[in-house]
Amino acid sequence: MLLHGCPVAKVTPAPPLPRSVEDRRPLPPLSGRVVDNAHLLSPALSASLARRLAQAQVRTCHQFVILTVPSLAGEPIEQFGRRVGNGWGIGRRGYNDGVLLIVAPAERRVRIEVGDGLRKALTDAEAAGIIRNDILPRFRNGAMADGIDAGATSILREIS
Structure with a gap:
């Protein structure tokens, strides 16, 4: 089966896992490829990023979503990232080839959550390098939008 020219694996979904107390906080709604709930991006930059992410998905079949949240409300960003990635279904089922960039300015936290199907293309070390070299220096200079774009x-x- 093909989805927009991308192969889609046929799999049976796993039964839902029991929800812990931390998981009861609802996920932000997935409203597009860029979900700027912390209002860090201008409308023009948000639209430009969304266009670039869509074009990349057409070329590569990999889904990439950017999420900013005002706060993590005490939840570790690693756990939040897994919850959002799984809850939103980022990446193709059976391929697990999605990427999620999360920015939580209140806690001064940023994370790149990478699906297992993309770990060769974007390793943990490369993701950490992108955060360290491209994102955080701009954030420290007060240029949150530039850091997200970079x-x-x-x-x-x-x-x-």
Whole structure:
């Protein structure tokens, strides 16, 4: 089966896992490829990023979503990232080839969550390097939007 020219694996979904107390906080709604709930991006940059992410998905079949949240409400960003990635179904089922860039300015946290199907293209070390070299220096200078844009550019370069 093909989805927009991308093969889609046929698999039976796993039964839902029991939800812990931490998982009861609802996920933000998935409203597009860029979900800027922390209002860090201008409308023009948000639209530009969404266009670039869509074009990359057409070329590579890999789904990449950017999420900013005002706060993690005490939840570790690693756990939140897994919950969002799984809850939103980022990446193709059976391929697990999605990427999620999360920014939580209140806690000063950023994370790149990479599906197992993309770990060769975007390793943990490469993701950490993108955060350290492309995103955080701009954040420290107060340029949150520029950091997100630079991080997205580097992630797209790695997964394309």
